[in-house]
Amino acid sequence: MWSQRIAAVRGETPSPFVAAAIVGEATSLVTNWGTRGLSFINADLTLVLARLPVGREMGVEADNHVSASGTAVGSAVLFDREGPIGEQRTINLGA
Template sequence: MWTPTMLPALAGEPASPFVRIATLAEATSFVTNWDGESVPFINVDVTLNLYRMPESTGLGMESNGQHAADGLSVGSATLYDEFGVVGISSVTAVANSSRRVHF
């Protein structure tokens, strides 16, 4: 997933590099738990690990995969700016099959 811009967290206030990447990290559950038609898990925890701040407005995320058993899921994604990797996000999620998010 690649996004050239991020909406500000506060209307009228420009988003800082940290706010932009943290907002993108919120999509980790969607990227890692997507089953091709919907997202059958609901995010309960997101962790953001950065080794540098983004230096561009364009940001991206690539799923590293997901593992699930007994209604629990863990997944991780690599986070990018236009110059390369900036960090990793991870998510813990629980099954929510009766209320899948469809796109």
């Protein structure tokens, strides 16, 4: 999923780190979407960056999903037009 930076605070331009965190929030969506829609909600997340993003666009690519007894763990790779920048991991609870 490709996304463009948006302001978290009206009138403020997000720093590259804040932009990565905002875009990375989509990890729950891309790793937990199933045949019945979104079955889990985000309870906790971890953002790990090897470098800051370059440019306005960033992507989130689902990497893994594991679930049992109403709890799920998802991970995704975050990237920009130059390649991977880091990973986002989420812990999710059944919706």
